[in-house]
Amino acid sequence: MSTQEATAPPPGGATPPRRAPVWTQLWFWVVIGIAAGVVVGLAAPSFASDLKFLPDIFIQLIKMITAPVIFCTVIVGIASIGSLATAGGIAVRALAYFLLMTLVALGLGLIVVNIVQPGAGFPPIPPDPETLAEAQADVASGSEGGGALEFIENTLLPDSFVGPFVENEILRVLVLAILVAAATSMLAPALRKRVVGGIDLFAKVIFGMIRLIMFLAPLAAFGGIAYTVGALGGESLGNLLALMLTFWGTCVIFVVVVLGAVCAISGFNVFKLIRMIKDEILIIVGTSSSETVLPRLLAKLESAGASRSTVSMVLPTGYSFNLDGTCIYLTMAALFIAQAGGQDLPWGVQLGLVALMLLTSKGAAGVSGAGLVTLAASLQAFGGEFYTTESIAIGIAIIAGIDRIMSEGRALTNVIGNSVATMVIAGWCGERDDERFQAALNDPSLVRDAIEQETHRGDDEEDDTTSADRTPAAAGAH
DSSP: OOOOTTOOOTTTOOOOOOOOOGGGHHHHHHHHHHHHHHHHHHHHHHHHHTTTTHHHHHHHHHHHHHHHHHHHHHHHHHHHHHOHHHHHHHHHHHHHHHHHHHHHHHHHHHHHHHOTTTTTTOOOOOOOOOHHHHHEEEHEEEEEESSSSIIIIIIIISSSSSHHHHHHHHHHHHHHHHHHHHHHHHHHHHHHHHHHHHHHHHHHHHHHHHHHHHGHHHHHHHHHHHHHHHHHHTTOTTTTHHHHHHHHHHHHHHHIIIIHHHHHHSSSSSHHHHTHHHHHHHHHHOOOOOOGGGGHHHEEEEEEETTTHHHHHHHHHHHHHOHHHHHHHHHHHHHHHHHHHTOOOOOHHHHHHHHHHHHTTTOOOOOHHHHHHHHHHHHHHHHHSSSOOHHHHHHHHHHHHHHHHHHHHHHHHHHHHHHHHHHHHHTTTTOHHHHHHHHHHHHHGGTTTTHHHTTOOHHHHHHHHTTTTTOOOOTTTO
């Protein structure tokens, strides 16, 4: 494959650039925002509970550009290959990997929650009416869909060309992008290059917008953490604390043991990869949303050595089909609700619930709170004597109080899992520059600001990038 030229390490005796001071880097100010949020949440909880609008605004701005980013990068990535067979091979391998990881994550959550049993002995205290009303709304939302045909018609396939962009339906945008990319790939080479070049120029503008929006990340982290700490305060969490610790511990096991083994087989270290994407991880800690870092990850993973075609196909698809943290959460939360209600689910019933969640976990958005609705949908679809409408509403209401903290664990695990998937599949398909990747793992500053590097390219280089045969380093560049 082509080498990642634009951000490759300086040749031979060239002197590497000086590192920027720590206070000029985004992650530093995100950390400051998180620390300030903790202090404000503890010192003024009533004021902190009103700061939720900060992360909400940030997430809304990111969601505004997520669909155009995915649309452009998928088209440019697939159409630049010029071979639908090659793109199809990447897609098949990615889906096979996603299915395997989903089964492992669901199974791990099932085993751990049966061993720890965090819901056993839960006091029969009904939740407050407001929380119960919100939970019933989640159940109503979750009950609207069900079954493979319903998923294909109402979630996967678009009903108009512009509708998915208006409603920000990422999975449908992905389907549209693949269709447009396939059609573009069948054009004559000269015309295909012109189309790809035009879409690529639009992508450059979008990535410039992303860089402007990211200046608000520290404020979003401050508001999100302050709201969380102010809402929970020093309340005794009891069984909920056990569920939180069990869930977070299971996520750590999955990342360190399962993903660590996958990374080792692929020839790299999972801890170095986590260090490479630590900026994005810190943003997630503040916002509880993996969607906020999708555009940055598209740029960073390509800059780290994965081919543009692999990154643009695997990463956005993984946001709907490879949600490892969400899968762990679904099995653990479902069995916690059963345990809290005094139910003892037979193993056959539990395995049936896992089989159902193989479907319901797909298409869950990487937005804070989506896991709660997906959980309600899963339990509503499962039904039966173990999960009545009333028990689901009460169970969801109980978990809603700690869902914010659980959401961070889901989002972090999802992003790490999809970053691993992208680099592993790139290596599997021969679409990874291993020399560049190892350099980025050892020195994350090489890819720390791939979006900024893209924004500040020279005019001469931008003229060169209209060729669809190059593989530049920054996502959205080609």
